[in-house]
Amino acid sequence: MVDSRRDLRERAFQALMSLEYDGDIVEACRFAYLHDKEEEEQVELPIFLLNLVNGVMQSKSELDDKITQYLKSGWTLDRLTLVEKNILRLGLYELLEYDETPQLVAVNEAIELAKKFSDEKSSKFINGILSQFVTEE
Numbered sequence: 001m002v003d004s005r006r007d008l009r010e011r012a013f014q015a016l017m018s019l020e021y022d023g024d025i026v027e028a029c030r031f032a033y034l035h036d037k038e039e040e041e042q043v044e045l046p047i048f049l050l051n052l053v054n055g056v057m058q059s060k061s062e063l064d065d066k067i068t069q070y071l072k073s074g075w076t077l078d079r080l081t082l083v084e085k086n087i088l089r090l091g092l093y094e095l096l097e098y099d100e101t102p103q104l105v106a107v108n109e110a111i112e113l114a115k116k117f118s119d120e121k122s123s124k125f126i127n128g129i130l131s132q133f134v135t136e137e
Helices: 005-019 025-034 047-058 060-069 082-096 103-117 120-136
Strands: none
Touching: 005 025, 005 047, 005 082, 005 103, 025 047, 047 060, 047 082, 060 082, 082 103, 082 120, 103 120
């Protein structure tokens, strides 16, 4: 069975959340990918999943700097929840680095992640930040 990109983005987000507490990138991806599957440990992890997680982790400080530019005056990255930070990082990484994903799709997918793992207020916030970036670019 082929995994949808939406499902793999969700699993990338879950891996990124676990990496907030340290750990190995490949193991975080493996757990996020296999935690609800009844497959063997020898399963090859999808390259899209690995690319997203590796890319976000390697570009984390640059992504955080870019996100900070779009925050309202008086706000800092530390004020955001881990869920918001990781969704923004993932969405912005796809906007900047992952040429296979159209920008509007990357924004929409980030909004959908926020709706699933946070709330409507968060999804609007993420939409606002990422949409500003798309508009300026």
